[in-house]
Amino acid sequence: MGRAPCCDKASVKKGPWAAEEDAVLRAYVAEHGTAGNWIALPRKIGLNRCGKSCRLRWLNYLRPNIRHGGFTGEEDRLICSLYASIGSRWSTIAAQLPGRTDNDVKNYWNTKLKRRLLGGGRRPIRYALPLPQQPRLLLMSPTGGGAASTALERMQLSVQRRHVGLQDTPGLPFYSNLWPAQQSVLSPAAGYSGFWSHIQTSTYPGRVNVQDHQRAWGSGGTTPLSTSSTGETAVGVGSSSSTPAASSVTFDGDMEDEIEMLLQQIGCLEEEDSRLLIGGEAGSAGSWSSCSTPGVDSVFQGYVQGHGQ
DNA sequence: AAGGCTAGCAACCGCACCAGA
DNA sequence: CTCTGGTGCGGTTGCTAGCCT
Known part of the structure; x- marks a missing residue:
């Protein structure tokens, strides 16, 4: 027996929200809150919408203090850092x-950042990182690979970051941009038991140790990221003063060789094909999408661990 | 000027997971 | 233990605006 649908899909309205619908939803939530029951809410306020749709509309558009578009470079770097790590x-x-x-960030990543950093897309953009030391890296869009392609993206980012010394703020590791009030969303208590060591190994190999991270963030394990019943996320105020000092970054080996080795390890490329992906010709036939090997994640883990010593 | 193509974005869908009753 | 509702996610669709030919 399957799960009962949350609403009658045939009768509820779909598509873009009208200004009146927005006003009704906004007014109700402002006065009563969501009361933790989105399913019943549309009936209560006379909206012919699915509860999930109402929730999505509120969270992604009507919520106070929502910002759309205009992502800053700082935000770009933070998104990339976190994506590479988690x-x-x-x-x-x-x-x-x-x-x-989350929808905004996801769309922004899929439509802009991913292309800018990893290349690919329907109309492939053939450049990688906009940095002075920009490597000759050309990687195809990892579409359709599911978890494997996600791991590949992260591996790409990780390798790129390691080789070009991508930093969020000169002299500061990326997490200096995080919000201390939310630190523990990434803490063991919040279920991300391996997060700190993961951050260390995948993003800043050889720079800071786990204890430094945790010390810098206070006692840790408390104050999880608070999400209110209305779905609003509490934000704190960042402070770089507690950021552990970063030691120098060291790079070894050639990035292209390294990626090639990893790709072959994953087994999604033949020897002769790998050149098509790495520093290869524009519009080549090679594609990350052909990589559906389930072991990609473990290869990625092995890679980041190998560079975390 | 018109039509085709593409990027960007809002929104939806289905699934999985979790917590509480 | 089961059921229900909330939440998060990846993937996808549909619309619109802008660019190109």
């Missing part, structure tokens, strides 16, 4: 960006 946990990433929603 993957597509868009809500977690969005929680570090005041006023941003």
Whole structure:
């Protein structure tokens, strides 16, 4: 027996929200809150909408202090850092960006950042990182690979970051941009038991140790990221004063060789094809999408661990 | 000027997971 | 233990605006 649908899909309205609908929803939530029951809400206020749709509309558009578009360079770097470290946990990433929603961040990543950093897309953009030391890196869009492609993206980012010394703020590791009030969303108590060591190994190999991270963030393990019953995410005020000092970054080996080795390890490329992906010709036939090997994540883990010593 | 193509974005869908009753 | 509702996510669709030919 399957799960009962949350609403009668045939009778509820779909598509873009009208200004009147927005006004009704906004007014009700402003006065009563969501009371934790989105399913019953549309009936209560006379909206012919699915409860999930109401929730989505509120969270992504009507909520106070929502910002759309105009992502700053700082936000770009933070998104990339977090994506490389924790993957597509868009809500977690969005929680570090005041006023941003997970849907916004996801769309921004998929339509802009991913292309800018990793290349690919329907109309491939053939450049990688906009940095002086920009490597000759050309990677295809990892579409359709599911978890494997996500891991590949992260691996790409991780390798790129390690080789070009991408930093969020000169002299400061990326987490200096995080919000201390939310630190523990990434703490063991919040269920991300391996997060700190993961951050260390995947993003800043050889720079700071786990104890430094945790010390810098206070006692840790308390004050999880608070999400209110209305779905609003509390934000704190960042302070770089507690940021552990970063030691120098060291790079070894050639990035292209490294990625090639990893790709072959994953087994999604033949020897002769790898050149098509790495520093290859524009519009080549090679594609990350052909990589559906389930072991990609473990290869990625192995990679980041290997560079975390 | 008109039509085709593409990027960007809002919104939806289905699924999985979790917590509480 | 089961059921229900809330939440998060990846993937996808549909619309619109802008660019290109």
